[in-house]
Amino acid sequence: MKTLREVFNLFVCVILSRFNAVTSIIYVENGKSVTLNPNVQGDPEDILWTFNGNKVAEHDLNEFQEYGQFRGRSEIQITTGQLTVLRMTSQDSGIYWSAIQIDGKLQNSENEVQVIDAVQEPNVTCILNNITESKILFCSVSSQFQTTFEWTGSNSIQHSGQELHISKEEKPDSVFTCTVKNEVSLKSTSFALKDCLTGQLHAHYNNCWLKYSVYDESELRLFVVIFL
Structure with missing residues (x-):
């Protein structure tokens, strides 16, 4: 491997000068391979x-x-030049470069890899406003990484965002599902409107139900902050 070793120092200089050239990110779930x-x-x-x-x-x-750190965890496919790294951790997030000699000439590539945790099961809270008789479902999850929230349910409803406002005309046996996604995974939690009782906030948290008396939507947001 004399040829590549001779160019390694120059290659590293090129890498360090082009860190900002990466335009896309490959996301990998913590513990998985890439x-x-x-x-x-x-x-x-x-x-x-x-x-x-x-x-x-x-x-x-x-x-x-x-x-x-890659000893015992890396593989190179000699026919394609592909690199596989097993059991990825957050310490493996960064810029990967290749220098592959073909017919005496070097071909280079770059990849930015970000290792993140799978998303956890979301929590759904509900409040019934005694004045308007409307309901609010609030979906939340603990995560260090960017997540998106999608609601599905009655009448094929689809809605993006953490909050779902439901009119008083909605049937009590309706069920709504919040799905939380990040770049590597998704998890869902379903909530039946019949479990949202008058004047009480119901929270589905780690397979347990919590109750909290509340009569104003502003109190819901205060509770959610404390709850999280």
Whole structure:
């Protein structure tokens, strides 16, 4: 692997100068594996992958070597140059570069990888306004990463956002489902309107039901802040 070792220092300099050139992110669930495709043309002769400027693994079709935190967790497909990293953790988030020699020339690729946790099961809270007889369903989840909220339910309703406002005409046997998504997973929780009683807030939390007397929508938001 003499050829790639000779160009490694120059290659690292190029990497460090182009960190901002990455335009897309590959999201990976914590504990899962990722396979990075360099999309090279031709048959690889030497293959080198780096992570934030440090070697991950290299292969010259005869010898395979792994480095640092990737020892025992990395694989290189010699026919395609693909890198697979097993049991990903947050420490593996960063920029991955490849230098693959084909017909004596180098072909490079870059990938930004972000390792995040799977989303947790969402919590649904409900309040019935005694004055308007309308209901509000509020969906929440604890997450360090960006999530989206989608509601489905009666009459094929579809709504985006954490809150779902329901008119007093809605049937009490109606069921609404909140689905929370992030880049690697989704989880759902369903709520039946019959469980939303007059003057009380009902919260579905870790398979338990909590009750809280409330008579104003502003109190709902205050409760949700404390509840979270």
